[in-house]
Amino acid sequence: MVIDRAGRMSPQQVLVLTELPVMVGPDADQDGLRELLADAIAEDGLIATDGKTEWVPDEALPHQEYELCGVGVIAEIGQRISRGGGHAHVILQGVARGLVTELVQQEPYLVARVVRHDDPVNTSGAAEAAMTAVMEQVESYISMLPNVPEEVLMMIRGVDEPGWLADLIAFSPEFTSRQRQELLEILDPVQRLRGLSVMVQKRLDVLNLRQQIQTEAQAGMDKQQREYYLREQLRAIQKELGEGGGEAAGANELRQKIAEAGMPEETEAKALVQVERLEQQHPFSPEIGVIRGYLEWLIDLPWSVETEDRLDLAEAAAVLEADHYGLEKVKERILEFIAVRKLAGDRLRAPILCFVGPPGVGKTSLGRSIARAIGRNYARMSLGGVRDEAEIRGHRRTYVGAMPGRVIKALRDAKSRNPVLVLDEIDKVGSDAFRGDPSSALLEVLDPEQNATFSDHYLEVPFDLSKVIFITTANLLEPIPAALRDRMEIIEVSGYTEVEKLAIARQFLLPKTMEGHGLETGQLEVTDEALRRLIREYTEESGVRNLEREIGALCRKVARKLADDDAPETIAVDAADVSVYLGVPRYEYGLAEELDEIGLATGAAVTSVGGDLLAIEVLVMPGKGDLLLTGQLGDVMQESARAALSYARAHAAEYGLAADFFGAHNIHVHVPAGAIPKDGPSAGITMATALISALTGRKVRKDVAMTGEITLRGKVLPIGGLREKTVAAHRGGIKTFLLPRRNAKDLAELPAVVKESMELIEVDTLDEVLAVALLPADAARGLQVA
Secondary structure (H helix, E strand, C coil): CEEECCCEECCCECCECCCCCCCCCCCCCHHHHHHHHHHHHHCCCEEEECCCCCCCCHHHHHHCCCCCCCEEEEEEEEEEEECHHHCEEEEEEEEEEEEEEEEEECCCCCEEEEEEECCCCCCCHHHHHHHHHHHHHHHHHHHHCCCCCHHHHHHHHCCCCHHHHHHHHHCCCCCCHHHHHHHHCCCCHHHHHHHHHHHHHHHHHHHHHHHHHHHHHHHHHHHHHHHHHHHHHHHHHHHHHCCCCHHHHHHHHHHHHHHHCCCCHHHHHHHHHHHHHHHHCCCCCCHHHHHHHHHHHHHHCCCCCCCCCCCCHHHHHHHHHHHCCCCHHHHHHHHHHHHHHHHHHHHCCCCEEEEECCCCCCHHHHHHHHHHHHCCCEEEEECCCCCCCHHHHCCCCCCCCCCCCHHHHHHHHHCCCCCEEEEECHHHCCCECCCECHHHHHHHHCCCCCHHHEECCCCCCEECCCCCEEEEEECCCCCCCHHHHHCCEEEECCCCCHHHHHHHHHHHHHHHHHHHCCCCCCCEEECHHHHHHHHHHCCCCCCCHHHHHHHHHHHHHHHHHHCCCCCCCCEEECHHHHHHHHCCCCCCCCCCCCCCEECEEEEEEEECCEEEEEEEEEEEEECCCCEEEECCECHHHHHHHHHHHHHHHHCCCCCCCCCCCHHHEEEEEECCCCCCCECCCCCHHHHHHHHHHHHHCCEECCCEEECCEECCCCEEECCCCHHHHHHHHHHCCCCEEEEEHHHHHHHHHCCHHHHHHCEEEEECEHHHHHHHHECCCCCCCCCCEC
16 A cells, blocks of 8 residues: 555545454545544554555546445555655555445444454365466466566465465456456356456457457568568679679670660660669569660660561552542652652652541551562651640650650660651641640751751650651641641642542442451442442531541441341342442532522632632621621631622622612621531622622522632732532533632642532632622512511
8 A cells, every 4th residue: 555645545445444344445545544544553453455446536536426335455564664754555465355334434434343254275176277277378478578577477386275376376467356356246256267268368469460450560561671681691692603693684684785775885884874874773673664664765766677678669659549449649649758768878868748638548657668669667656636746756754654755665666766757737736835845845856957856855865866757737727837737748739520539439448348247248239320320319528537437327228138037149239229238328419509699609729638619699688788607707707798898889780779879778698507606708709699699689609619719999819729629510410610810830739520520710800700609680680678
């Protein structure tokens, strides 16, 4: 027992005197405790402790209730040690259990009658078995605890009474006060051992689980340490023997590959520096993967691998002709390169070509065909939607997961330093304020003066791109930056005429599609009239992509019939059968307009999908002189309309119009397909024709189409895209086409079928246009006024 704070007894103890047993509770005041202690010493008394009572601060004692247990420990005061300041220590010696029978006194301290209980001697087999079981548990438990003296186990083994063994073990600090009180209240020694056994087993389970967790964690650490020590020992042994270890062998292998890669001296020296860095890295360093990845990229690039060009012009021409129908300008340019290459050798720079044209005309497939014709490897990279400069130049190795750009990746995939590399959809490259402009990065790639020393951010060494044939594709030239456009040789790939589409369908698309659908030659026979109807009424495009889809749909319908049990050997498809297989035609073939009308003229335009006809309507109505423009017209197109109106007002007297006519009428100009934005100056003479037709009441010929920019003086200026526009006019059934005289030089590039089937009239002024486009005035003519 400990006396603390000026003689106050700890509230966890109770006291019983020899002559008159008493029990001390926590509510006893300090004076009462001193009096009790003095009486106990004077009377040679005993102290009994209550294991469940807990100590609380002095200020909480008056408000706290305590439950006194019915069984305690009778203890003898062995020694009192006085200390300065009124403090004292009391040493107690336990004697026996005490059972409280009656409370006798509460003031100045508790007094109770207690019956002493001594354990009976028990030598039965049950007692011996219980002692053996508990001893085994205790021995296992002590073996798991660190720093437990051997004397403790020897002392426990020396106990031969079951009750005393249970009490001795319960004295361990591993047991809580509540557990000790539970054991204290069990009077039967055998039952007490069994209760103790349950408590010890719970502690054993906890220790076993903790030891298992520690063992598993330690095993992982030991394995790593063991591997590290073994590796260091192996490295030391190999060093003494003059042999290389695993890292050294890997480094030597990398050095051999670097020597065989044919790198330039500067690049090879940098690669060897990285190999030395790799050797110096700790086996678990994350830098190993970064360095090794960089070296593998350097080794995999075709520094010195180069394919030999096929310089046979006849063979190259045959390959190009077999792969594509038409496209004579492109084929001629490639044959010119082969011819000059044959004469000049390596002095000739590889061309950088840009194929511009509508979708589906074969721009991308031309790159593969060119590579096959020359005998070079082929690679392709799509630029559509690319908005990050790092996609072209790569990421610097300081970033996690850094990789080279697409150009270097394409060269690695091509496995040669002089492939044909197609940069698809170059007009659809984007830009980003934070990630840079990929178009600017392409300037170095596509510049013959710079690409011999192209440097990727990831590699940080120059790579020679001067031997690569770059072929770019685009639908429109306008989105391509001027600096980038200046570095490329522009070749326009125009849309196909009906004759060309028919030949392509017969020679290429139909055999390819039949093979893809499992149809053998002879199972499907398609007439030219059927193919022509497919082209006219089921497609409306400059290319042949939709035509290939429609032929595929036709082949699927035929394949289903041939798969039946009673299928015929051959199925023939003529023009009348097309609608049976493919349904109602999607487009109307023939003239753009069915009747000659007032205030309605047909123009021609160029879109991203090729040429197209454009109807322009003009209506004159009473008003205040306003000009209404509808149909999503761009700024340039609106200016063309105003220029046409100004010309008409300046020549009002020639057209028989009163001086105040324009002030009393509104003029509405509308271009159908209002959901589609339209712009450009080439519809100038078409607007003027429709306007003057509405003002004079003269009808416009339905079989005439036109294109050209107009000035305030009525001059017709040249335009672009003449081939696409004339092809669209031919497809629309136009018989006469008016074009600026200054575009006469472009007539040589028009398809023969266009020049043969249409009358092409060159004009210089609007008067010449009106003379051809407007029908003569009749007696019933009048203003087209709403």
